Every structure is written in C-alpha cells, then in structure tokens.
Amino acid sequence: MITARKTFLPFALPCISERAIEEVSAVLRSGWITSGPKVKEFEEEFARYTGADYALALNSATAGLHLALEAIGMSREDAAICPAVTFTATAEVICYFDAEPILTDVDPIFNLMTPETLRATINRECVYQNGTLFHKKTGKTVRAILPVHLAGVICDMEGILEIAKEYHLYVIEDAAHAFPAVHKGRKIGTFGDFTVFSFYATKGITTGEGGMVTTNHSHFAERIKLMRLHGINRETYDRPGWYYEVVSPGFKYNMADVAAALGIVQLSEADDLWKRRIAIAELYKKEFSDLPFLHLPLNAPDGEHSWHLFRVEVDRVSSKIDRDIFASELKNGI
Numbered sequence: 117m118i119t120a121r122k123t124f125l126p127f128a129l130p131c132i133s134e135r136a137i138e139e140v141s142a143v144l145r146s147g148w149i150t151s152g153p154k155v156k157e158f159e160e161e162f163a164r165y166t167g168a169d170y171a172l173a174l175n176s177a178t179a180g181l182h183l184a185l186e187a188i189g190m191s192r193e194d195a196a197i198c199p200a201v202t203f204t205a206t207a208e209v210i211c212y213f214d215a216e217p218i219l220t221d222v223d224p225i226f227n228l229m230t231p232e233t234l235r236a237t238i239n240r241e242c243v244y245q246n247g248t249l250f251h252k253k254t255g256k257t258v259r260a261i262l263p264v265h266l267a268g269v270i271c272d273m274e275g276i277l278e279i280a281k282e283y284h285l286y287v288i289e290d291a292a293h294a295f296p297a298v299h300k301g302r303k304i305g306t307f308g309d310f311t312v313f314s315f316y317a318t319k320g321i322t323t324g325e326g327g328m329v330t331t332n333h334s335h336f337a338e339r340i341k342l343m344r345l346h347g348i349n350r351e352t353y354d355r356p357g358w359y360y361e362v363v364s365p366g367f368k369y370n371m372a373d374v375a376a377a378l379g380i381v382q383l384s385e386a387d388d389l390w391k392r393r394i395a396i397a398e399l400y401k402k403e404f405s406d407l408p409f410l411h412l413p414l415n416a417p418d419g420e421h422s423w424h425l426f427r428v429e430v431d432r433v434s435s436k437i438d439r440d441i442f443a444s445e446l447k448n449g450i
Contacts (some may be wrong), residue, residue, distance in 0.1 A: 122449060128317035131389055136381035143377040149185035151345070154373035158380050159328075160367040165296070165383060166305030168330035170337035173376060174344055177292045177314035177327035178205040181262070182212055184288045184310040184329060187339040190215055190259060197237060198262040198290075199229040206262055206290050216256050218242075222266075225414065229263045229277030238283070249283045260286040263292035265304065267413065268320075268422030271308040273299060280308075286314065292327075295320040296386055297422035304422075307331045315375075320389065320422055321382035323375035344369040393423040400426050409435030 143149060155173050163171035175181050185196070192214035198206045199218040207217040220237035220268030223230050242249050242258055249258040261280055263271040273289075280287045291297075294304045295313050305311045313319075316328035331337055342349065347366030371379075382389075397413075404410055411429040415421055430437060 117155065119201040128403050131385075132322075132378070132390075133381065133385060136195055136378050136385075139377045139381050140374055143373050150372045151351070151370045152247055152373045154376040154380065155371050158371075158376040158383070161380060161383055161426060162328055163330065165386070166303055166311075166330050168305045168311070169332040170330065170334065172329045172331075172337060172340045173379075174327045174329065174369045175325060175371055175375075176369070177290070177312050177316070178209060178442075179344070179367070180310075180312035180327045180329040181205060181209040181288065181290060181301050183340045183343055183367070183369065184312060184336075185209055185213060187310075187336045188286050193256055194259045195254065195256040196260040196262055196288075197234065197285075198256065199227075199233075199264050199266075201227045202264040202290065203292070205292075206264055210262075212437065215259075216254050218258065226269050227266050228269060228271045229261075229276065231279060233274055233383075234261065234276060234279055238279070244283060247284065249285065254338060258283070258285060260288055262288050262290055263308075264290040264292075265297065267425040267427055268293050268297055269416045270294060270299040270304060270307075270419055277307065284409065286310075289329045292319065293424040294422050296390055297416065297420060299416075299419040306332060309333060310336065315379060315382075320393075320424055321379065321386050323371070323379040323382070326371055326375050326379060340389050343367055382445075383421075390422065394421075397421070397423045397426055404428065409437070 140298040143154060143333045147303040159173050161172045190213045195216035195218050196210045197218045197220055199222050210217040218237065218241055220226055220229055224251055241252060243252055261276060263276055265271055277287060289311040291304050291311050292314035297304045309331060311330045313328040315321060315323040317324060329340055342364060345366060345367040347362050347364035349361045349363050401412055404412055409431045411431060413427050430442060432439065
C-alpha cells in the first residue's frame with residue numbers, strides 16, 4: 117500500500133551519471149565551452165539513433181518549433197493547426213509570426229490529435245480552394261500541422277500525413293515528450309517534415325536546457341543551421357579565420373558544448389533510462405490497480421510509450437471527489 121510522502125518531491129530529478137559529470141568537466145577544462153565539436157558529435161549521434169538524415173541541436177524545443185516554421189516561410193498571412201491540449205509553446209510559436217493557431221480537439225483516451233479530430237477541424241474551420249487550404253474566419257492560408265505526442269505516445273502519423281498530403285501541408289511534430297518512443301517498429305524522428313525534441317530537465321534525456329530538430333530535407337536543415345546563430349554562414353568550429361557573413365537576421369538558439377557533452381552521454385544511456393521508466397510505470401499500475409475511481413494510462417497502441425508522464429485521471433462521478441478539494445488535499449502529501 118502506498119503511503120503519503122512526507123519529504124519534498126522535486127519537480128525535476130534527472131539521472132546524471134558520473135560519466136556524464138566527467139565529460140562535462142572535460143569540456144569545461146578544454147576551454148571550448150560554447151558551440152563546437154561536441155555539438156557536432158551530439159548531432160551526428162542523435163541522427164544515427166533516430167535514423168534521420170539531419171539533426172540540428174538548439175537551446176530549446178521551443179526554438180526548434182520556431183525555426184521549423186521559419187524554414188517553411190511562415191508569415192502573418194498564414195495559419196497552422198495544433199491540438200488544444202498541449203504546452204503553450206506549440207501554439208505560441210505560431211503567434212511569433214502573427215499567424216493564426218487553429219486548435220483541434222483531441223481523443224479522450226490519450227489526448228492526442230487524431231486523423232478524425234484533424235479532419236473535423238478542417239471541415240469546420242477551413243475551406244479548400246484551388247489547391248490551397250484557407251482558414252474561414254481569418255482568410256489566412258493554412259501551411260502546417262503540428263501534432264503533439266503527448267505524455268510519450270506517438271499520434272497516428274500515417275493518418276495525419278495522409279491528410280497533410282491531401283491539403284499540401286507541412287508536418288512539424290512536437291515530440292518534446294516522446295523520446296525515444298516507437299510507432300509500428302519505427303523510432304520517433306522521421307515521420308513528418310520536422311520532428312522537434314526537448315532536453316529539458318524533466319525529459320527522457322536532458323542537457324539541462326536544450327532541444328533538437330530532425331529532418332530528412334537538406335534545404336530545411338541548412339536553413340535551421342543558418343538561423344540558429346544570427347544568420348551567420350559558418351559554424352563556430354568551421355571558421356578558418358575571423359571573417360564571416362551574416363546573410364539573414366537570425367536568432368540566438370545555438371546549443372553549447374557543455375550541454376552537448378551531457379547530451380552525448382545521456383543519449384548513450386537513453387535505452388537504460390527508458391527501461392527504468394517502463395518499470396516505474398508498471399509499478400504505479402500495480403499499486404494503483406485497487407483504486408477503481410482512477411483511470412490509469414494505457415500502453416501506446418501500435419507502439420512503445422516513452423513514459424515521459426504517468427497521467428492519472430480521477431473519475432469525479434465514481435469518486436465523488438470535488439476537483440478543487442482534491443487539488444487542495446494534495447498539499448498535504450502524495
């Protein structure tokens with residue numbers, strides 16, 4: 117039987133091995149702590165792990181979503197579709213361009229965008245004319261779909277990609293929760309035009325703060341590479357001299373070697389960390405199984421859950437528990 121926890125429960129308690137600490141220390145001693153060879157190595161290893169042609173390291177997943185939209189030429193004349201249940205960043209980055217976020221409903225079990233909810237939103241909110249999808253309310257051109265793999269379950273990407281193809285839309289996956297989930301034997305990272313990962317302190321692997329974009333499109337990879345560091349046309353580690361060109365007004369979204377060194381080790385330990393989360397999820401299921409008023413999370417259909425989150429839903433009818441009272445009681449311990 118689970119008893120209430122009396123000690124402080126940290127928001128983020130990442131698993132950092134001694135080897136990771138040693139690698140970060142080595143970078144600090146090297147004198148090269150900003151973007152450099154470790155970032156390049158991390159990108160190469162991440163691309164190899166996911167099977168993507170290109171991986172671009174950044175300082176956050178939000179930066180990745182922003183640069184993916186920038187790479188497709190998003191503007192204030194455009195709109196993009198994202199789920200109503202997600203972290204603010206997914207819709208927020210659309211607003212960076214003064215574009216219109218179109219919110220779609222999610223399924224009641226996994227809270228994911230599905231082909232059915234996506235289709236319903238398009239039929240209700242949009243009109244297709246002369247090969248272009250328009251948002252009825254604003255008249256803006258719909259350019260992209262941003263499915264979110266919430267909690268660690270991958271959306272039905274086959275169905276979503278089919279709709280994207282039908283309406284000529286880009287697909288930018290928000291996989292902040294999903295590393296290293298699997299869908300029908302295929303690792304996350306290569307379904308859409310872009311896949312964006314988070315390495316925040318709570319994620320499957322961490323660099324403290326950080327993110328990665330994977331893509332199989334060389335022109336998009338080059339654009340993101342350019343725009344992540346002020347539009348400079350050479351990587352920091354690839355400048356033979358002091359001279360370089362700023363060819364476009366870019367952003368300060370680059371990852372540092374200190375973070376990449378941690379990421380390289382975390383990536384090598386990712387499968388073991390994942391197995392540990394799976395074991396913890398199974399323990400939770402066992403311990404909570406005798407509480408009929410709790411709806412426990414299900415395993416991913418047609419794939420493998422990353423178990424970034426173990427979300428528990430309290431049935432308000434059978435439990436007869438008021439939501440606000442329940443939230444207040446949590447202050448007394450979990």
